[in-house]
Amino acid sequence: xxxxxxxxxxxxxxxxxxxxxxxxxxxxxxxxxxxxxxxxxxxxxxxxxxxxxxxxxxxxxxxxxxxxxxxxxxxxxxxxxxxxxxxxxxxxxxxxxxxxxxxxxxxxxxx
Amino acid sequence: xxxxxxxxxxxxxxxxxxxxxxxxxxxxxxxxxxxxxxxxxxxxxxxxxxxxxxxxxxxxxxxxxxxxxxxxxxxxxxxxxxxxxxxxxxxxxxxxxxxxxxxxxxxxxxx
Numbered sequence: 215x216x217x218x219x220x221x222x223x224x225x226x227x228x229x230x231x232x233x234x235x236x237x238x239x240x241x242x243x244x245x246x247x248x249x250x251x252x253x254x255x256x257x258x259x260x261x262x263x264x265x266x267x268x269x270x271x272x273x274x275x276x277x278x279x280x281x282x283x284x285x286x287x288x289x290x291x292x293x294x295x296x297x298x299x300x301x302x303x304x305x306x307x308x309x310x311x312x313x314x315x316x317x318x319x320x321x322x323x324x325x
Numbered sequence: 326x327x328x329x330x331x332x333x334x335x336x337x338x339x340x341x342x343x344x345x346x347x348x349x350x351x352x353x354x355x356x357x358x359x360x361x362x363x364x365x366x367x368x369x370x371x372x373x374x375x376x377x378x379x380x381x382x383x384x385x386x387x388x389x390x391x392x393x394x395x396x397x398x399x400x401x402x403x404x405x406x407x408x409x410x411x412x413x414x415x416x417x418x419x420x421x422x423x424x425x426x427x428x429x430x431x432x433x434x435x436x
Contacts, residue, residue: 245422255363255412257426269422304368306424311357311376314416314424316369 217241220305220317227295228325235290235320237305244309245269246288248280251302251319263288295324327352329417331427339435344402346430348415353393356418360389360400363412363429372413373400405434 218239227233239246247270248260261280262270268280277293288305302321308314328351338344348358357376361369373382373389375398381390386403402409412429419425 247424249426254428256428257414257416259423259425262422264422306369308418308424310418310422313371313374314359314418315371316361318368 217315218305218307218317220303220320222320223318224321224323226323226325229295229297231295232291232293233295233322234292235303235305235322237288237290237317239286239305239307239315241307241315242286242309243307243312243315244285245307246282246285247304247306247308247314248288248290249304249306249316251304253301257304261288261290292322295322297324300324327355327417327419327423327425329415329425329427331413331415331430333430334428335431335433337433337435338405340405340407342405342434344400344405344409344432344434346400346402346413346415346432348398348400348427350396350398350417350425352419353396354420355393356420358389358391358398359416359418359424360387360398361414361416363414369414405432407434407436410434 245264247262263282266282302319305317360372375391388401412431414429415427
Protein backbone atom coordinates (compact mmCIF):
# COMPACT_ATOMS: atom_id res chain seq x y z
CA UNK A 215 0.00 0.00 0.00
CA UNK A 216 1.54 3.28 -1.13
CA UNK A 217 1.30 5.86 1.66
CA UNK A 218 1.67 8.99 -0.50
CA UNK A 219 0.99 8.60 -4.20
CA UNK A 220 1.37 11.14 -6.97
CA UNK A 221 0.19 11.07 -10.54
CA UNK A 222 1.57 11.31 -13.10
CA UNK A 223 5.14 10.21 -12.47
CA UNK A 224 6.36 11.91 -15.64
CA UNK A 225 4.88 14.89 -17.44
CA UNK A 226 6.23 16.37 -20.67
CA UNK A 227 4.38 19.36 -22.02
CA UNK A 228 4.81 22.45 -24.16
CA UNK A 229 5.28 25.99 -22.91
CA UNK A 230 2.04 27.79 -22.32
CA UNK A 231 0.02 24.68 -21.47
CA UNK A 232 -1.89 24.14 -18.21
CA UNK A 233 -1.29 20.94 -16.25
CA UNK A 234 -2.24 19.34 -12.95
CA UNK A 235 -0.48 16.96 -10.61
CA UNK A 236 -2.52 14.91 -8.15
CA UNK A 237 -1.53 13.67 -4.72
CA UNK A 238 -3.28 11.34 -2.31
CA UNK A 239 -2.24 10.05 1.11
CA UNK A 240 -3.80 7.13 2.99
CA UNK A 241 -2.08 7.80 6.31
CA UNK A 242 -4.83 9.88 7.89
CA UNK A 243 -2.45 12.85 8.18
CA UNK A 244 -3.77 16.38 8.61
CA UNK A 245 -0.95 18.23 6.85
CA UNK A 246 0.14 17.95 3.23
CA UNK A 247 2.85 19.73 1.27
CA UNK A 248 4.12 20.46 -2.19
CA UNK A 249 7.88 20.74 -2.64
CA UNK A 250 9.91 21.59 -5.73
CA UNK A 251 13.31 19.97 -6.32
CA UNK A 252 15.36 21.93 -8.80
CA UNK A 253 18.20 20.80 -11.04
CA UNK A 254 20.65 21.21 -8.15
CA UNK A 255 18.52 18.79 -6.14
CA UNK A 256 17.55 21.39 -3.53
CA UNK A 257 14.08 20.86 -2.03
CA UNK A 258 12.07 24.02 -1.55
CA UNK A 259 8.65 24.19 0.06
CA UNK A 260 5.88 25.67 -2.06
CA UNK A 261 2.61 25.14 -0.21
CA UNK A 262 1.18 23.43 2.81
CA UNK A 263 -2.38 22.59 3.79
CA UNK A 264 -3.64 21.57 7.21
CA UNK A 265 -7.13 20.08 7.27
CA UNK A 266 -7.90 21.58 3.85
CA UNK A 267 -6.74 25.06 4.91
CA UNK A 268 -3.76 26.76 3.26
CA UNK A 269 -1.17 27.44 5.97
CA UNK A 270 2.04 27.93 3.99
CA UNK A 271 2.28 29.81 0.73
CA UNK A 272 5.88 30.55 -0.13
CA UNK A 273 6.95 33.00 -2.82
CA UNK A 274 5.59 31.05 -5.74
CA UNK A 275 4.24 32.54 -9.00
CA UNK A 276 0.46 32.76 -8.92
CA UNK A 277 0.41 30.49 -11.97
CA UNK A 278 0.71 27.73 -9.35
CA UNK A 279 -2.51 26.99 -7.50
CA UNK A 280 -2.93 24.23 -4.93
CA UNK A 281 -6.32 22.70 -4.20
CA UNK A 282 -7.29 20.41 -1.34
CA UNK A 283 -10.75 18.87 -1.84
CA UNK A 284 -10.33 16.89 1.39
CA UNK A 285 -7.53 16.27 3.84
CA UNK A 286 -6.36 13.16 1.98
CA UNK A 287 -5.83 14.97 -1.33
CA UNK A 288 -3.70 17.90 -2.40
CA UNK A 289 -3.50 18.75 -6.08
CA UNK A 290 -1.26 21.24 -7.86
CA UNK A 291 -2.44 23.10 -10.93
CA UNK A 292 0.02 25.05 -13.03
CA UNK A 293 -1.11 27.58 -15.64
CA UNK A 294 0.88 28.89 -18.60
CA UNK A 295 3.83 26.59 -18.07
CA UNK A 296 7.33 28.05 -18.57
CA UNK A 297 10.68 26.39 -19.24
CA UNK A 298 11.80 27.31 -15.72
CA UNK A 299 8.99 25.24 -14.22
CA UNK A 300 10.84 22.07 -15.25
CA UNK A 301 11.69 20.26 -12.02
CA UNK A 302 10.64 17.35 -9.85
CA UNK A 303 7.61 18.11 -7.70
CA UNK A 304 7.11 16.16 -4.49
CA UNK A 305 4.03 15.79 -2.40
CA UNK A 306 4.37 14.97 1.30
CA UNK A 307 2.21 14.48 4.35
CA UNK A 308 2.75 14.51 8.10
CA UNK A 309 0.95 14.50 11.40
CA UNK A 310 3.37 16.78 13.21
CA UNK A 311 5.34 16.04 15.28
CA UNK A 312 5.46 12.73 13.48
CA UNK A 313 7.37 11.65 10.43
CA UNK A 314 6.90 13.26 7.04
CA UNK A 315 6.28 10.86 4.18
CA UNK A 316 7.00 11.75 0.58
CA UNK A 317 5.56 10.62 -2.71
CA UNK A 318 7.76 9.29 -5.51
CA UNK A 319 7.80 12.65 -7.28
CA UNK A 320 6.51 13.99 -10.59
CA UNK A 321 9.20 14.90 -13.11
CA UNK A 322 7.86 17.83 -15.10
CA UNK A 323 9.62 18.75 -18.34
CA UNK A 324 8.48 21.84 -20.21
CA UNK A 325 9.64 22.00 -23.84
CA UNK B 326 14.04 31.96 8.52
CA UNK B 327 15.50 28.52 9.14
CA UNK B 328 18.71 27.80 7.20
CA UNK B 329 19.91 24.21 7.03
CA UNK B 330 23.46 23.35 5.95
CA UNK B 331 24.90 19.92 5.26
CA UNK B 332 28.59 19.21 5.20
CA UNK B 333 30.25 17.68 3.29
CA UNK B 334 28.39 18.02 -0.01
CA UNK B 335 29.91 14.75 -1.21
CA UNK B 336 31.72 11.86 0.39
CA UNK B 337 33.43 8.80 -1.06
CA UNK B 338 34.58 5.97 1.21
CA UNK B 339 35.69 2.35 0.85
CA UNK B 340 33.27 -0.34 1.92
CA UNK B 341 33.33 -1.06 5.64
CA UNK B 342 34.26 2.46 6.72
CA UNK B 343 31.95 4.37 9.05
CA UNK B 344 30.15 7.40 7.64
CA UNK B 345 29.63 10.69 9.46
CA UNK B 346 27.22 13.19 7.92
CA UNK B 347 26.69 16.61 9.45
CA UNK B 348 23.69 18.91 9.50
CA UNK B 349 23.49 22.35 11.08
CA UNK B 350 20.55 24.71 11.45
CA UNK B 351 20.29 28.36 12.42
CA UNK B 352 17.11 28.48 14.52
CA UNK B 353 17.16 26.15 17.53
CA UNK B 354 13.39 26.45 18.05
CA UNK B 355 12.70 23.25 16.17
CA UNK B 356 9.90 20.72 16.43
CA UNK B 357 11.82 17.75 15.12
CA UNK B 358 14.60 16.73 12.74
CA UNK B 359 14.37 14.03 10.13
CA UNK B 360 17.00 12.29 8.02
CA UNK B 361 16.03 11.05 4.57
CA UNK B 362 17.71 9.04 1.87
CA UNK B 363 17.20 9.76 -1.83
CA UNK B 364 18.36 7.42 -4.57
CA UNK B 365 18.85 8.88 -8.09
CA UNK B 366 15.53 9.53 -9.78
CA UNK B 367 13.56 8.34 -6.75
CA UNK B 368 11.57 9.81 -3.92
CA UNK B 369 12.62 10.41 -0.34
CA UNK B 370 12.79 7.57 2.15
CA UNK B 371 12.60 8.47 5.81
CA UNK B 372 15.49 7.04 7.84
CA UNK B 373 15.21 8.52 11.31
CA UNK B 374 13.05 11.08 13.11
CA UNK B 375 14.33 12.83 16.24
CA UNK B 376 11.89 14.86 18.32
CA UNK B 377 13.16 18.13 19.76
CA UNK B 378 13.18 16.61 23.27
CA UNK B 379 15.37 13.67 22.21
CA UNK B 380 19.15 13.47 21.93
CA UNK B 381 19.43 10.54 19.53
CA UNK B 382 17.69 7.83 17.59
CA UNK B 383 18.99 4.50 16.34
CA UNK B 384 17.86 2.11 13.66
CA UNK B 385 20.11 -0.80 12.76
CA UNK B 386 23.44 0.58 11.51
CA UNK B 387 22.12 4.14 11.62
CA UNK B 388 22.40 6.49 14.55
CA UNK B 389 21.40 10.14 14.54
CA UNK B 390 22.19 12.63 17.29
CA UNK B 391 20.65 16.02 17.96
CA UNK B 392 22.13 18.96 19.84
CA UNK B 393 19.45 21.61 19.67
CA UNK B 394 21.36 24.25 21.59
CA UNK B 395 24.25 24.21 19.14
CA UNK B 396 21.99 23.67 16.13
CA UNK B 397 23.56 20.40 15.01
CA UNK B 398 22.66 16.87 14.07
CA UNK B 399 24.94 14.07 12.97
CA UNK B 400 24.03 10.91 11.12
CA UNK B 401 26.37 7.96 11.67
CA UNK B 402 26.25 4.94 9.38
CA UNK B 403 28.32 2.06 10.66
CA UNK B 404 30.19 -0.39 8.44
CA UNK B 405 29.12 1.18 5.15
CA UNK B 406 28.06 -0.95 2.19
CA UNK B 407 27.80 -0.13 -1.54
CA UNK B 408 24.02 -0.15 -1.09
CA UNK B 409 24.36 2.86 1.20
CA UNK B 410 25.37 4.98 -1.80
CA UNK B 411 22.72 7.71 -2.09
CA UNK B 412 22.04 11.32 -1.21
CA UNK B 413 21.23 11.92 2.45
CA UNK B 414 19.01 14.85 3.33
CA UNK B 415 18.47 16.53 6.66
CA UNK B 416 15.11 18.26 7.26
CA UNK B 417 14.22 20.46 10.21
CA UNK B 418 10.59 20.76 11.30
CA UNK B 419 9.41 24.04 12.82
CA UNK B 420 6.33 24.93 14.83
CA UNK B 421 4.91 26.74 11.79
CA UNK B 422 4.59 23.36 10.00
CA UNK B 423 7.56 24.09 7.73
CA UNK B 424 10.04 21.35 6.94
CA UNK B 425 13.29 22.99 5.82
CA UNK B 426 15.84 20.93 3.93
CA UNK B 427 19.59 21.02 3.58
CA UNK B 428 21.17 20.56 0.15
CA UNK B 429 22.17 17.00 0.98
CA UNK B 430 25.33 14.91 1.16
CA UNK B 431 25.96 12.56 -1.75
CA UNK B 432 27.63 9.39 -0.51
CA UNK B 433 29.52 6.88 -2.64
CA UNK B 434 30.65 3.65 -1.01
CA UNK B 435 33.32 1.91 -3.11
CA UNK B 436 33.32 -1.88 -3.18
